[in-house]
Amino acid sequence: MSDTETRPLRADALRNRQRLLDAARAAFAEHGTDASLEDVARRAGVGIGTLYRHFPHRDDLVEALVRGGVDGLGTLSEQLAAEDGDRLDALHTWLQALVRHALAFRGLAEQLVTAAGSDNRLGTACHDTEAAGQVLFARAQAAGLVRPDATIEDAIDLATSIAWVVERSGRDDPNHLLTLTLDGLRPPLTPTQPRRGNEGGRHQGR
Amino acid sequence: MSDTETRPLRADALRNRQRLLDAARAAFAEHGTDASLEDVARRAGVGIGTLYRHFPHRDDLVEALVRGGVDGLGTLSEQLAAEDGDRLDALHTWLQALVRHALAFRGLAEQLVTAAGSDNRLGTACHDTEAAGQVLFARAQAAGLVRPDATIEDAIDLATSIAWVVERSGRDDPNHLLTLTLDGLRPPLTPTQPRRGNEGGRHQGR
DNA sequence: ACCTGAACACCGTTCAAGT
DNA sequence: ACCTGAACACCGTTCAAGT
Numbered sequence: 270m271s272d273t274e275t276r277p278l279r280a281d282a283l284r285n286r287q288r289l290l291d292a293a294r295a296a297f298a299e300h301g302t303d304a305s306l307e308d309v310a311r312r313a314g315v316g317i318g319t320l321y322r323h324f325p326h327r328d329d330l331v332e333a334l335v336r337g338g339v340d341g342l343g344t345l346s347e348q349l350a351a352e353d354g355d356r357l358d359a360l361h362t363w364l365q366a367l368v369r370h371a372l373a374f375r376g377l378a379e380q381l382v383t384a385a386g387s388d389n390r391l392g393t394a395c396h397d398t399e400a401a402g403q404v405l406f407a408r409a410q411a412a413g414l415v416r417p418d419a420t421i422e423d424a425i426d427l428a429t430s431i432a433w434v435v436e437r438s439g440r441d442d443p444n445h446l447l448t449l450t451l452d453g454l455r456p457p458l459t460p461t462q463p464r465r466g467n468e469g470g471r472h473q474g475r
Numbered sequence: 476m477s478d479t480e481t482r483p484l485r486a487d488a489l490r491n492r493q494r495l496l497d498a499a500r501a502a503f504a505e506h507g508t509d510a511s512l513e514d515v516a517r518r519a520g521v522g523i524g525t526l527y528r529h530f531p532h533r534d535d536l537v538e539a540l541v542r543g544g545v546d547g548l549g550t551l552s553e554q555l556a557a558e559d560g561d562r563l564d565a566l567h568t569w570l571q572a573l574v575r576h577a578l579a580f581r582g583l584a585e586q587l588v589t590a591a592g593s594d595n596r597l598g599t600a601c602h603d604t605e606a607a608g609q610v611l612f613a614r615a616q617a618a619g620l621v622r623p624d625a626t627i628e629d630a631i632d633l634a635t636s637i638a639w640v641v642e643r644s645g646r647d648d649p650n651h652l653l654t655l656t657l658d659g660l661r662p663p664l665t666p667t668q669p670r671r672g673n674e675g676g677r678h679q680g681r
Numbered sequence: 682a683c684c685t686g687a688a689c690a691c692c693g694t695t696c697a698a699g700t
Numbered sequence: 701a702c703c704t705g706a707a708c709a710c711c712g713t714t715c716a717a718g719t
Contacts, residue, residue, distance in 0.1 A: 282683060305711065316685040321713070382643040419655055426644060427652060430636035437588040438632060446633060449625055453659020488702060511692065522704040527694070685718075692711080699704075 286323050288313040293330050301375030302331055331380050332391040338370045339394045346401040356409040361451055363405050364428045367398070368443045371432035378433035382426070399425055492529050494519040499536050507581030508537055537586050538596040544576045545600045552607040562615040567657055569611050570634045573604070574649045577638035584639035588632070605631055 278286065292312035296304035306327065310320040324330040345366055349359040371378040384391035385399075399421055406421040427450050435443040484492065498518035502510035512533065516526040530536040551572055555565040577584040590597035591605075605627055612627040633656050641649040 279682065285684085306713090307711065317713085318686070318715080319684055322683070327712095379643065382640055385644060416655075416658075418651075423652060423655055426640045426646070427637075427656065430640035431633075433639060434588055434632045434636035437585065438591060440632070445624075446629060449622075449629055450633065450656050451659060452622075453657060485701065491703085512694090513692065523694085524696080524705070525703055528702070533693095683719085685716105687714105687716095689714080690712090693709090695706105695708080697704105697706095700702085 282323075285313070285315050285319055288315060289320055289323055289330070290333055294334055297331075297334065297374040297376075302327070302380050303376050306330075326389065328380065328384055328387075328389055328391040331374075331377070332389075332394050335370070335373065335377065335394060338373060339397055342366060342370060342398055343401040346404050350404050350408065355414075356405070356412050357414040357451075360402075360405045360409045360415070360424070361447075363402060364424060364451070365444060365447060367402070367425065367428045368432045368435075368447055371429050372436055372443065375436055378429050378436060382429055382433075488529075491519070491521050491525055494521060495526055495529055495536070496539055500540055503537075503540065503580040503582075507583075508533070508586050509582050512536075532595065534586065534590055534593075534595055534597040537580075537583070538600050541576070541579065541583065541600060544579060545603055548572060548576060548604055549607045552610050556610050556614065561620075562611070562618050563620040563657075566608075566611045566615045566621070566630070567653075569608060570630060570657070571650060571653060573608070573631065573634045574638045574641075574653055577635050578642055578649065581642055584635050584642060588635055588639075 289309065293304075293309045296309045296312060300308075306320055307317055309330075310317045313320070320330075324333070342363070346363055349363055352359070371381055380391065381395055385395040386392060402425055403421045406415065406424060409415045410417065410419075428447065431443055431446045431450065434440070435446065440446070495515065498515045499510075502515045502518060506514075512526055513523055515536075516523045519526070526536075530539070548569070552569055555569055558565070577587055586597065587601055591601040592598060593601075608631055609627045612621065612630060615621045616623065616625075634653065637649055637652045637656065640646070641652065646652070
């Protein structure tokens with residue numbers, strides 16, 4: 270929480286930084302988060318050293334690109350907490366958004382899991398995400414809608430790993446696996462009143 | 476199902492093959508499945524070309540090292556199907572073994588998910604694993620113990636992704652997440668008769 | 682203060698030459 | 701039939717030299 274990157278950049282440096290971000294976004298979209306950094310610099314029309322000056326680690330580049338999404342997850346959590354619908358549905362909705370977020374770039378889920386708990390910018394982003402989710406998680410758990418031996422870390426790890434397996438297996442629908450995970454593999458115990466929306470729900474994939 | 480590697484190897488070739496496997500096992504144990512292949516060849520005291528002759532793709536090396544485990548999952552499935560205990564417990568036990576299996580080497584879960592559905596040796600191993608699991612899965616589903624819109628692919632993908640996130644996050648207990656996934660995040664609906672063993676079950680990790 | 686790009690170390694994969 | 705290792709292409713990262 271001290272002064273990170275607070276000093277203003279020189280005009281050309283700022284321009285380069287922006288070009289690098291644009292180039293990285295394009296490269297990540299094509300090749301995933303392990304795109305060649307030399308290629309990123311090339312696309313940005315900038316020396317490789319400039320890339321490293323602005324983003325010493327690949328993590329930092331990733332973090333800059335997903336910052337907006339992380340903040341979005343924060344405001345979404347606030348919105349959902351403000352409404353007073355079903356607390357479990359709110360958690361479910363937020364976790365869906367998290368999965369979507371982790372699928373923004375190929376390789377992102379892996380970056381997120383690896384960075385979680387690290388003391389760097391991307392680690393902070395993960396921490397922020399967890400804090401946002403914790404609000405909804407605690408609410409649902411306090412209402413007895415979530416088993417007491419589960420934690421927000423569990424939920425986030427499960428959601429992230431679902432994003433990962435969807436990304437890697439080429440499945441089409443992440444929500445199917447997420448619903449299974451939230452409700453469990455067991456069938457609804459009260460057939461006349463099913464647990465939650467299995468709307469459509471064929472699935473298949475790969 | 477045609478003749479793959481059926482012809483006998485020359486004595487020196489067989490020896491080299493074995494040395495490569497031993498070296499790979501050691502290298503994978505140290506650095507995960509993306510260990511340097513040059514390093515593997517070096518450890519085996521063999522030229523890099525010899526490694527590629529025996530194992531044209533990294534996958535093939537991985538497959539050879541996990542073959543035993545895959546067969547083990549097959550026989551475990553047969554054993555569990557022979558006993559007639561709770562069919563859901565049998566599935567759970569088998570999925571636990573699958574998670575353990577996918578944690579044999581760092582990076583293995585990723586190799587498995589990537590290879591699944593591919594037309595190569597490791598893809599076949601995945602296919603064999605799925606077939607083994609399908610027996611237990613179908614039994615449990617037929618008994619109404621597993622929701623009808625879930626498939627063995629879902630279960631295997633979830634188990635594999637749990638192995639992955641445990642490996643990457645440094646969690647200590649894969650079974651906690653697996654239990655959450657099988658039972659769902661919800662608390663037991665009948666508090667007086669809990670769903671299944673939450674034995675101990677603190678957890679924490681990372 | 683910032684940028685450049687050569688330099689270094691490392692790796693995957695192929696293939697001509699050997700035995 | 702099998703093995704070797706040089707060769708090629710590619711990449712991440714650093715750092716001395718520039719402006």
